[in-house]
């Protein structure tokens with residue numbers, strides 16, 4: 001799965017799913033076995049992309065089709081690195097490729113006009129993801145999470161989203177106040193590792 005043919009096959013498979021359904025949960029269920037296969041390929045991520053950045057987690061675009069109907073991204077998490085609580089506003093899957101991460105799930109709640117603060121971002125679950133585990137996100141109710149690597153070894157996660165997530169306007173949430181701010185998290189590489 002490092003040759004162009006295999007990526008074209010993945011592209012065909014995902015585009016076929018997207019033509020059949022627009023239901024996010026159904027898309028996730030059908031893309032899941034494709035991500036499972038990617039996770040089993042030990043040469044998928046070239047060695048030069050596996051070293052953590054010193055300052056933050058690294059985000060590398062592996063592949064996206066010309067129409068940007070989806071994207072495949074690798075995140076490299078150094079020990080102690082974390083992503084703030086965020087949403088995606090599109091369907092997505094997160095697979096554990098190497099090491100382990102902690103994922104905390106959140107739900108945003110409207111506490112009513114009289115409440116101060118009006119919105120609350122409530123933690124609703126926490127799980128350790130280990131090699132081969134697959135998690136997912138989709139709006140509006142299952143879309144907010146935070147990911148961290150509190151362990152002593154680097155971790156690599158492999159993601160598939162229903163758009164180029166490096167261009168996607170979305171939000172970082174403040175758990176303390178329920179407020180959020182706009183964000184676009186660009187990839188750390190200009191060109192995808194594998195060209196379409």
Ligand SMILES: [Fe+2]
Pocket residue numbers: 086087088145
């Ligand atoms: Fe995320």
